[in-house]
Amino acid sequence: MNAQTEKFLIDGPAGKIEVALDRADGTPRGIALVAHPHPLFGGSMDNKVAQTLARTLVQLGYTTYRSNFRGVGATAGEHDKGIGERDDLRAVIAHMQAQPGQADAPLVLAGFSFGTFVLSHVAKQLREAGQPIERMVFVGTAVSNWDVAEVPENTLVIHGEVDDTVPIASVYDWARPQELPVVVIPGGEHFFHRKLHILKRVIVDAWR
Numbered sequence: 001m002n003a004q005t006e007k008f009l010i011d012g013p014a015g016k017i018e019v020a021l022d023r024a025d026g027t028p029r030g031i032a033l034v035a036h037p038h039p040l041f042g043g044s045m046d047n048k049v050a051q052t053l054a055r056t057l058v059q060l061g062y063t064t065y066r067s068n069f070r071g072v073g074a075t076a077g078e079h080d081k082g083i084g085e086r087d088d089l090r091a092v093i094a095h096m097q098a099q100p101g102q103a104d105a106p107l108v109l110a111g112f113s114f115g116t117f118v119l120s121h122v123a124k125q126l127r128e129a130g131q132p133i134e135r136m137v138f139v140g141t142a143v144s145n146w147d148v149a150e151v152p153e154n155t156l157v158i159h160g161e162v163d164d165t166v167p168i169a170s171v172y173d174w175a176r177p178q179e180l181p182v183v184v185i186p187g188g189e190h191f192f193h194r195k196l197h198i199l200k201r202v203i204v205d206a207w208r
């Protein structure tokens with residue numbers, strides 16, 4: 001991502017988990033975790049949308065972590081259809097919160113595609129355990145392929161107008177009963193080719 005990105009391994013339920021860390025300048029306003037797209041289709045924490053999410057959150061002042069799902073990069077294990085991956089993300093969050101000064105830091109969860117599915121259930125588990133989440137950012141929410149859980153009302157949902165991997169109508173169907181607004185990027189497809197600068201702008205504006 002940049003010259004300052006730190007990569008390391010932590011212990012997870014199925015073995016080592018590869019993590020990337022990018023630090024914000026100055027005193028951080030919180031911590032953030034970014035979850036990447038489907039590992040069986042080339043998804044990794046170095047995916048351009050995942051990197052854009054991380055870069056934007058760093059700019060907004062968050063100490064930002066990304067991690068590879070099972071079987072990707074140096075992360076151990078095999079793809080578990082998003083079930084074991086929830087436990088892995090919980091392990092990453094526990095590591096984040098165990099660092100000096102981060103135990104009670106505001107937590108942001110951001111996911112792209114398959115990552116939204118996994119994070120939705122992690123967030124549900126955290127809320128049920130009484131752990132607060134400051135905000136969530138879902139991009140290309142994978143509701144047409146996965147059972148994405150309901151999310152808090154302040155979740156920022158962003159989708160491409162011409163996404164043919166996750167049709168926007170399915171996102172509306174998921175968002176409607178939750179009364180969730182959906183921010184649509186005109187001309188945007190699933191991977192937001194040539195639209196990543198707009199994605200970043202939408203997130204920054206939402207934080208103002």
